[in-house]
Amino acid sequence: MHEARDVVVLRYGHRPGRDDRMTTHVGLTARALGAERVVFPDNAGQSAETVRDITDRFGGPFDVELRGDQKAIVRNFEGVVVHLTMYGERVQDVESEIRESVGLDTAIESAGDGASAPQNLLVVVGGEKVPWALYERADYNVGVTNQPHSEVAGLAVFLDRLFDGAELEREWTDADRRVVPEATGKTVVDAGTDETRAADETRDAGEADETIDSGDETRGSR
Numbered sequence: 001m002h003e004a005r006d007v008v009v010l011r012y013g014h015r016p017g018r019d020d021r022m023t024t025h026v027g028l029t030a031r032a033l034g035a036e037r038v039v040f041p042d043n044a045g046q047s048a049e050t051v052r053d054i055t056d057r058f059g060g061p062f063d064v065e066l067r068g069d070q071k072a073i074v075r076n077f078e079g080v081v082v083h084l085t086m087y088g089e090r091v092q093d094v095e096s097e098i099r100e101s102v103g104l105d106t107a108i109e110s111a112g113d114g115a116s117a118p119q120n121l122l123v124v125v126g127g128e129k130v131p132w133a134l135y136e137r138a139d140y141n142v143g144v145t146n147q148p149h150s151e152v153a154g155l156a157v158f159l160d161r162l163f164d165g166a167e168l169e170r171e172w173t174d175a176d177r178r179v180v181p182e183a184t185g186k187t188v189v190d191a192g193t194d195e196t197r198a199a200d201e202t203r204d205a206g207e208a209d210e211t212i213d214s215g216d217e218t219r220g221s222r
């Protein structure tokens with residue numbers, strides 16, 4: 001196996017109020033689907049707080065960073081930069097090359113000698129219009145279909161392709177709570193003891209729902 005590499009998601013641009021819910025969901029999706037870290041613009045403190053709160057309750061490891069220098073992060077990133085855009089190359093055409101470059105291609109990993117060293121990966125998703133320089137700097141401009149949709153949908157599909165579904169089996173550490181998968185119901189247990197919170201189960205699941213939605217003040221649509 002190669003040494004660990006980091007998958008970092010960068011939310012490029014944020015309009016406070018209008019983008020709160022989308023930015024929060026970019027962070028939650030990055031966390032849930034296998035990234036190590038999300039970087040938000042420094043005016044997205046409310047979204048950062050929500051994602052940190054979910055991580056505290058439902059586990060990690062996962063880091064949230066607030067940074068004001070997004071152009072510099074992209075310019076100076078040491079590793080592979082993927083920019084998700086509807087104008088990009090089809091994800092199904094480039095996913096294997098990207099997986100290989102970050103050491104996630106199982107065929108290459110098992111090849112041992114001769115396999116290139118894994119690199120960190122920066123996945124950039126936009127909000128409002130992103131600068132042309134980002135298209136030029138990116139090692140890959142990748143489209144999840146060449147149809148307009150959302151940064152959350154694009155990120156989710158891209159990460160699942162990147163990890164080939166392995167992220168769905170992830171174990172979480174330092175969680176207070178764990179959701180029990182079931183056909184019907186909303187059961188949450190104490191992660192440490194696995195003791196069912198019988199009386200509180202519906203309330204706890206409801207709290208998580210509320211927190212996730214807390215960035216949505218329905219202040220207008222995109």
Ligand SMILES: C[S@@+](CC[C@H](N)C(=O)[O-])C[C@H]1O[C@@H](n2cnc3c(N)ncnc32)[C@H](O)[C@@H]1O
Nearest residue numbers: 084085086125126130143144147149150151154
């Ligand atoms: C709602 S779009 C806005 C795009 C903006 N109008 C522009 O021209 O850059 C916000 C983000 O969603 C992502 N996105 C939208 N459609 C996509 C697609 N088909 N594939 C990959 N990412 C997509 C991109 O990261 C984009 O920056």
